[in-house]
Amino acid sequence: MSVTDSTAHALIVDDEADIRELVEITLSRMSIRTFAVATLAEARAALAGQSFDLCLTDMRLPDGEGLDLVAHISERYPHCPVAVITAYGSAQSAVASLKAGAFDFVTKPIDVAGLRSLVGQALKLAGLDHDAPPHPSLDASPRLIGDTPVMHRLRETIAKLSRSQAPVYITGESGTGKELVARMIHAEGPRMGSAFVPVNCGAIPSELMESEFFGYLRGAFTGAMRDTPGLFARADGGTLFLDEVADLPLTMQVKLLRAIQERAIRPVGANAETAVDVRVICATHRDLATEVARGRFREDLYYRLNVIEVHVAPLRERRADIAALAGRILEALARKMRLRHSPQLSRSALDALEEYAFPGNIRELENILERAVTLSEDAIIDLKYLRLNSPLSESVTRENAIDAPAAVQQAVADGPGFAQGHAMDTSADLESQLEALERERIRAALEVCHYNKTKAAKHLGITFRALRYRLAKLGMN
Numbered sequence: 001m002s003v004t005d006s007t008a009h010a011l012i013v014d015d016e017a018d019i020r021e022l023v024e025i026t027l028s029r030m031s032i033r034t035f036a037v038a039t040l041a042e043a044r045a046a047l048a049g050q051s052f053d054l055c056l057t058d059m060r061l062p063d064g065e066g067l068d069l070v071a072h073i074s075e076r077y078p079h080c081p082v083a084v085i086t087a088y089g090s091a092q093s094a095v096a097s098l099k100a101g102a103f104d105f106v107t108k109p110i111d112v113a114g115l116r117s118l119v120g121q122a123l124k125l126a127g128l129d130h131d132a133p134p135h136p137s138l139d140a141s142p143r144l145i146g147d148t149p150v151m152h153r154l155r156e157t158i159a160k161l162s163r164s165q166a167p168v169y170i171t172g173e174s175g176t177g178k179e180l181v182a183r184m185i186h187a188e189g190p191r192m193g194s195a196f197v198p199v200n201c202g203a204i205p206s207e208l209m210e211s212e213f214f215g216y217l218r219g220a221f222t223g224a225m226r227d228t229p230g231l232f233a234r235a236d237g238g239t240l241f242l243d244e245v246a247d248l249p250l251t252m253q254v255k256l257l258r259a260i261q262e263r264a265i266r267p268v269g270a271n272a273e274t275a276v277d278v279r280v281i282c283a284t285h286r287d288l289a290t291e292v293a294r295g296r297f298r299e300d301l302y303y304r305l306n307v308i309e310v311h312v313a314p315l316r317e318r319r320a321d322i323a324a325l326a327g328r329i330l331e332a333l334a335r336k337m338r339l340r341h342s343p344q345l346s347r348s349a350l351d352a353l354e355e356y357a358f359p360g361n362i363r364e365l366e367n368i369l370e371r372a373v374t375l376s377e378d379a380i381i382d383l384k385y386l387r388l389n390s391p392l393s394e395s396v397t398r399e400n401a402i403d404a405p406a407a408v409q410q411a412v413a414d415g416p417g418f419a420q421g422h423a424m425d426t427s428a429d430l431e432s433q434l435e436a437l438e439r440e441r442i443r444a445a446l447e448v449c450h451y452n453k454t455k456a457a458k459h460l461g462i463t464f465r466a467l468r469y470r471l472a473k474l475g476m477n
């Protein structure tokens with residue numbers, strides 16, 4: 001096979017001749033030049049003398065540990081992705097290698113399809129995959145606003161993690177930006193051309209979980225009219241984001257662990273497993289270690305998911321970012337509402353926001369500003385329109401609705417039944433009044449339920465699905 005200088009160049013480090021040969025053959029079929037050595041010393045010498053786009057190393061070498069090579073490459077040749085070859089079942093060493101900076105691992109006996117997809121990801125990382133879609137424009141990528149030291153550190157962490165395939169566990173209170181962080185890790189890495197599939201683990205009824213995650217074949221159960229891919233299959237080549245992972249029932253945790261470990265899924269009704277290449281990122285606002293201690297979360301799955309932990313700080317710990325965030329949110333609202341100019345906050349309104357505790361974090365800031373823009377008719381939003389600190393019990397009283405349009409006040413005072421029987425102020429735009437009311441009640445319920453959507457839906461007396469639909473319709477997601 002003819003290879004040119006533009007082909008990728010891989011370093012293979014293994015003392016077992018059979019494995020070196022298998023890896024070399026697989027890679028050369030992918031038109032990758034290879035250079036194979038058997039020891040750590042030879043690997044170091046090769047790295048010093050030649051340039052590589054990828055390194056695959058065994059964990060146990062005659063003169064040292066593969067982990068040392070991972071650390072050496074991460075430090076001296078950070079642009080060369082390194083993956084390790086580990087013995088089957090040695091989850092601990094795989095996890096250790098990911099923590100040390102390996103971008104992925106492959107277990108022995110080596111599965112050629114798995115090796116090919118790992119190498120494909122590595123080449124995308126090195127920018128050598130000519131089939132990869134072009135980098136999306138900046139505007140299409142999610143953006144993390146904030147200039148505080150904690151946000152700078154978070155951005156650096158995201159950049160580092162996007163170059164790895166390791167599972168990431170994101171912690172932080174509700175509304176801090178955990179999903180946004182997950183999206184950025186996906187969007188800045190080699191998987192950006194494939195799907196990012198977010199899943200709210202608490203929202204899937206337990207009897208549907210298996211088919212939702214793994215898909216099903218036609219006829220697998222009553223109503224299964226056609227083969228349907230599950231969430232794993234939809235995220236193949238991309239990222240599966242498991243939000244509120246602590247809400248997964250124990251039975252599902254076992255199946256999830258297996259899918260992650262084996263990198264394969266078995267759709268409901270299928271006899272055989274299908275390989276999938278999915279990076280898992282998960283998040284929860286709960287303390288998973290405590291859930292493990294209480295027996296509600298499997299320890300083995302915890303260790304599998306919690307390879308690298310990222311914490312997203314609450315908004316009250318980065319108050320200096322509030323002004324910039326509010327500015328961006330107001331600009332976005334102005335676009336959405338087709339206002340000519342972006343509304344501004346008065347000095348006292350900004351001061352109050354900078355003092356506020358934000359139990360619902362940035363999502364709460366978005367909701368506060370959206371409501372304020374809806375209620376205020378001025379280009380300058382004054383403090384009274386922010387209506388900070390209004391729990392549900394107060395928000396449905398007339399006193400607390402003084403700033404709302406007249407019909408909304410009436411409706412709020414009359415309670416939820418108003419829409420069917422009460423006269424409204426017909427001079428105003430009924431639809432926007434109803435919308436404002438709906439928004440207000442949902443926001444208040446979310447606040448009271450600490451932004452747990454499942455609980456908020458119960459609180460409002462509607463199903464989770466109905467709440468999700470309304471949140472999307474009102475642009476409150």
Ligand SMILES: Nc1ncnc2c1ncn2[C@@H]1O[C@H](COP(=O)(O)OP(=O)(O)OP(=O)(O)O)[C@@H](O)[C@H]1O
Binds near residue numbers: 179180243477
């Ligand atoms: N640093 C940031 N810059 C800009 N927007 C942000 C930032 N952090 C969060 N947001 C926005 O705040 C909202 C909430 O963020 P996100 O959904 O990521 O939070 P979360 O922590 O995943 O919430 P939950 O725990 O409730 O699922 C989103 O609209 C998101 O775009």
